[in-house]
Amino acid sequence: GTGTTTETATTITPGTAPGFPPFEMKEGDELVGFDIDLLSAVVAEAEGYQLGEWQEFAFDSLVPSLTSNKIDVIAAAMTITDKREQTIDFTNPYYNADQAILVREDGSFSPSKLSDLSGHKVGSQSGTTGENIAKELIKEGTLKESNYNSYDSYVFAVQDLQNGNIDAVILDVPVAQTFADQRPVEIAFTHETGERYGFGIRNGDDDLQSALNEGLAAVRDSGRYEEIRNKWFGS
Ligand code: ARG
Numbered sequence: 001g002t003g004t005t006t007e008t009a010t011t012i013t014p015g016t017a018p019g020f021p022p023f024e025m026k027e028g029d030e031l032v033g034f035d036i037d038l039l040s041a042v043v044a045e046a047e048g049y050q051l052g053e054w055q056e057f058a059f060d061s062l063v064p065s066l067t068s069n070k071i072d073v074i075a076a077a078m079t080i081t082d083k084r085e086q087t088i089d090f091t092n093p094y095y096n097a098d099q100a101i102l103v104r105e106d107g108s109f110s111p112s113k114l115s116d117l118s119g120h121k122v123g124s125q126s127g128t129t130g131e132n133i134a135k136e137l138i139k140e141g142t143l144k145e146s147n148y149n150s151y152d153s154y155v156f157a158v159q160d161l162q163n164g165n166i167d168a169v170i171l172d173v174p175v176a177q178t179f180a181d182q183r184p185v186e187i188a189f190t191h192e193t194g195e196r197y198g199f200g201i202r203n204g205d206d207d208l209q210s211a212l213n214e215g216l217a218a219v220r221d222s223g224r225y226e227e228i229r230n231k232w233f234g235s
Pocket of ligand 1: 016017018019020024059076077078079080125127128129130172195
């Protein structure tokens with residue numbers, strides 16, 4: 001790994017993909033959010049490890065960056081999926097989410113189920129579980145491939161939604177809710193996927209995995225998890 005051992009602790013370099021509020025986003029030059037606070041708290045409780053400097057990537061570059069040792073841990077609201085588990089490992093889950101279909105709040109398009117997206121323009125972020133849903137819709141013939149836009153960041157997707165370039169964005173419910181609170185967009189309906197987020201680590205980094213899982217348990221037990229959740233989601 002890229003970890004460097006000092007007398008006391010191994011430094012692990014964290015990677016994320018900002019533009020996914022309130023989990024990770026930029027406030028000016030500063031990287032902030034639930035994942036940033038939570039991983040910091042977890043590593044502070046993880047025996048033998050300390051956190052290095054955050055590195056930022058496009059979401060679909062995070063797994064390759066991990067496997068090529070550019071980073072040692074992913075904290076990016078990343079859903080634990082069977083497909084990803086073929087390449088990397090995850091800690092225990094730390095947050096649950098479903099998918100939402102986000103539309104403009106002007107009432108110009110009000111879908112209530114996935115098949116209603118037929119004939120409309122849809123966007124999501126490249127490499128996400130939201131994009132997987134769009135790809136399924138394309139495969140089954142509900143969505144035309146030419147009506148699907150893949151974005152490097154959900155911020156650009158939501159901007160295109162506001163501009164009228166697309167009609168719907170598929171993304172995680174808590175993030176859709178955050179955009180809906182800040183912009184003239186709303187959740188048309190949710191699609192239950194039962195996703196669980198975990199911190200991503202390299203296959204075989206078993207010591208790190210145990211340390212992070214123990215850190216996560218300690219952060220939950222101490223009430224720190226709830227404090228961080230309340231800070232970013234309200235109580
Ligand atoms: N939970 C979804 C997934 O794992 C979306 C995560 C997007 N995260 C981000 N930091 N942009 O695919």
